[in-house]
Amino acid sequence: MQRKWKLDGTAVDMVPASLIVWKPLHMKSASRMLIASLHSLPTEEVMICGWVYRLRELARTTFIIVRDCSGEVQCVASSTAIQAVSLKLDEPVEIKGKVRPDTRAKAGFEVEVFEISVLNRVTQILPFNSSSNIAEIGIDTILNHRPLSLRNQSIGDIFKIQAAILDYFRFFLKERYFTEIFTSKIVSSGTEGGTNLFEIKYFERCAYLAQSPQFYKEYGVAGLERVFETGHVYRAEPHASSRHLTEYYSLDLEMGFIDSPQELIQLERELLNFIFERLNQDYGEILKRYREKLLPQMLNVPVWEFDECLRLLNQHFGRSDLVDDLDPEAERQLCQLAESETGIPALFVIGFPLIGRPFYTHPRGNGGAAQSFDLLFEGIELTTGGQRLHKREDLEQALRNRSIDPVSFETHLRMFELGMPTHGGLAIGLERLTARILHLANVRQATLYPRDRYRIAP
Amino acid sequence: MQRKWKLDGTAVDMVPASLIVWKPLHMKSASRMLIASLHSLPTEEVMICGWVYRLRELARTTFIIVRDCSGEVQCVASSTAIQAVSLKLDEPVEIKGKVRPDTRAKAGFEVEVFEISVLNRVTQILPFNSSSNIAEIGIDTILNHRPLSLRNQSIGDIFKIQAAILDYFRFFLKERYFTEIFTSKIVSSGTEGGTNLFEIKYFERCAYLAQSPQFYKEYGVAGLERVFETGHVYRAEPHASSRHLTEYYSLDLEMGFIDSPQELIQLERELLNFIFERLNQDYGEILKRYREKLLPQMLNVPVWEFDECLRLLNQHFGRSDLVDDLDPEAERQLCQLAESETGIPALFVIGFPLIGRPFYTHPRGNGGAAQSFDLLFEGIELTTGGQRLHKREDLEQALRNRSIDPVSFETHLRMFELGMPTHGGLAIGLERLTARILHLANVRQATLYPRDRYRIAP
Secondary structure, eight states: OOEEEOTTSOEEESOOGGGOOOOOTTOOSOOEEOGGGGGGOTTOEEEEEEEEEEEEEOSSEEEEEEEETTEEEEEEEEHHHHHHHTOOTTOEEEEEEEEEEOTTSTTSEEEEEEEEEESSOOOSOOSSOTTSOOTTSOHHHHHHTHHHHHHSHHHHHHHHHHHHHHHHHHHHHHTTTOEEOOOOSEESSOSSSSSSOOEEEETTEEEEEOSOSHHHHHHHHHHHSEEEEEEEEEOOOOSOBTTBOSEEEEEEEEEESOSSTHHHHHHHHHHHHHHHHHHHHHHHHHHHHHOSSOOOOOTTOOEEEHHHHHHHHHHHHOOOOOSSSOOHHHHHHHHHHHHHHHSOSEEEEEOOBGGGSOTTBOEETTTTEESEEEEEETTEEEEEEEEEOOSHHHHHHHHHHTTOOGGGGHHHHHGGGSOOOSEEEEEEEHHHHHHHHTTOSSGGGGOSSOOBTTBOOO | OOEEEOTTSOEEEOOOGGGOOOOOTTOOSOOEEOGGGGGGOTTOEEEEEEEEEEEEEOSSEEEEEEEETTEEEEEEEEHHHHHHHTOOTTOEEEEEEEEEEOTTSTTSEEEEEEEEEESSOOOSOOSSOTTSOOTTSOHHHHHHTHHHHHHSHHHHHHHHHHHHHHHHHHHHHHTTTOEEOOOOSEESSOSSSSSSOOEEEETTEEEEEOSOSHHHHHHHHHHHSEEEEEEEEEOOOOSOBTTBOSEEEEEEEEEESOSSTHHHHHHHHHHHHHHHHHHHHHHHHHHHHHOSSOOOOOTTOOEEEHHHHHHHHHHHHOOOOOSSSOOHHHHHHHHHHHHHHHSOSEEEEEOOBGGGSOTTBOEETTTTEESEEEEEETTEEEEEEEEEOOSHHHHHHHHHHTTOOGGGGHHHHHGGGSOOOSEEEEEEEHHHHHHHHTTOSSGGGGOSSOOBTTBOOO
16 A cells, blocks of 8 residues: 555555545546656646646746645646636646756656646636635624635645544544544433424424533443544534634543543643644644644643632632632633742643532532532633532432423433443543634634534535 | 653653653642552552442452453452442442452552542442443433443443544544544535425524535645545434434545545545454454454455346346435345355445436446446445536536536535546445444444434434
């Protein structure tokens, strides 16, 4: 598999697998080369494909920068020939030509064009180009021209970073005996008691879109001890904000045999530290285009008590309006305090009032606090997690305390009679994490096709 | 990060990351060890957690096999002590004890139990145990006791293999410049023209669950050239069968600058060959418990014309009832023919009648055939793929040919004016692939929480 075919049909060894061009079964003409593989082929005839990224027309010669998924290269053509095809920026082209060394070109070589075919004409007047500075372009224009905006590096890179985050997330967990699971998004009732659910017409009855894989990942723990799932979850939130969507991509994990949220906090420190280190290392150049500094070290993110947070907010910001929960302003203020104290703009908050947490939350003693935590990072809540109740009788009592009849959760409760260990977990919103890492103002910028009350297309 | 804490609080280097036990921030007692890490700790005091897998009670001594996510170990306790806790199979326990070499134990050592705590009682009468032979247990019982059935190795392993398949799928594509994308499952219309869609009540209007990420992955190609997505898709299929679900996990890929389905076919040969080779290598022992032979080599899967398939079916099986498509019986028969001819129970079928394919399918010349293909593997269709139309005017004509007004696809059609290259792709159902690899009779056996007309819980 580690082979690349040359134009004469012979094979060259030792080229990275990622540069392979699949040879058509009944190949008639020269096979297409990826641009990244051109450097090894000086003076050979090649065929490349890609989009017209830049175009500079001089009297006799036209310079065309062509980009494909692997890189970009300068192509040189006769201006007469280019005028004949009336080439436009962002058109997809197929070029046959010859690689020749040229010290003036960035790559040390360029492609002399023998033949150029436009594979599809750009027939709209484009609101921007793949090479434009899109800082001033509105989010709706970007979304309504997604294929084009993705080709703009400053947008495409957001989604490359997003894919990398997920990659590192999975890698870290798989190394620690977590098994990836895939659970249904069509459910018969909600995990949080029936609010903000989207209803589905399911043949003769009603079903709902899952708000979270919470119950399923708990069952997963009773089966496999450590599980994670990454996938879409749904919240019918009627208010649109810069940080809420009705559909988002949740990174969920759950593990068995824990006694407290502390083990989850330590896991998340190591997990985020791993993701951030890898991003700094593999995507440092890209990160610097979005944020001043590389991503911080996360192993020493402090853990603060909720009561202590309220006290600090009062002392430093004169706030006395918070009771059961933090608000976005308090999240920003606390991150600011954490940064000035520890150098890291992040903190874990523990000891939240139980009353504001889902029914399955494990209490901390009898003082009304929960065994759960939030991670605040650079001014925003990134994660909610905690230890869960693992005994059927405790879950029943928790439901009754909220005036919910346990009978309506019978299918769920029965799963706790089959050997459910102590357990807990956490969830991270992928779009929100991406937006924070890249300092994007709106979570929609980190969502390919965001959904809110007003947007369901494209 | 490559450190493990010993009981006295000192750290040991060089233990694989996967064996780390997170040390609670305020650790009071001995930290829990994973069973896989015990071999390095002879004669030390340890704490382990896990489930009671087997229990053998003699007059004075009781042997307890305990399993966690990393392995199993034999524990030895006094029968008097065990009687006092009336330990049952499948209960989650925490054990404190001492590792001691024992040549009679499989691992070469066992754990002498000082203290055992049952973390949760099993309160149902279990229909089977994690150590039972579940060959005779019906699928409904398995699904209704998912936490327990996952703990049964013969079921848990199905989902470990499934996770591995997805891992290898992603790895192979990322090595070849594919970017992973995440696209919305809430859509305003179907990709195939409005049949078999689930309707969602979306605030004041209607939306639908996506049948496929088809359109989005095409936009992805125009942006990033090569993309893949793995996620749930939805079909409101009213008939339940052993191979259909209303929700399944689709492995989708799409790539730009292709001229024919041949490049996709070659890609899929290499992709499946990679997945199968890795499975044989990493999970060979497990595979052998499900299928007689290891997975076949896939690089030489033959490509047969649809017309030729009809002729062969007629010649060998006397079939003359097929016109525009194959049926499940024909799929089995063709795989049988392919195996007897090539030794591989698989084939690609090309040249299907265009009429039976979605509107966006690229035609092959003017003879009424499509530039698409199916992969049949061990008797069942695993993949549909093909080249797509990339020009707006061709898509409009294709819609009109099917009596669909292009105006209803305007948002979609506009995306083809922004520099869409020639392109194509394919999709593989993860549950169906897993079921074929493991010779499972019903796709539900490879689905954690299957959905069909009659089942939406658990």
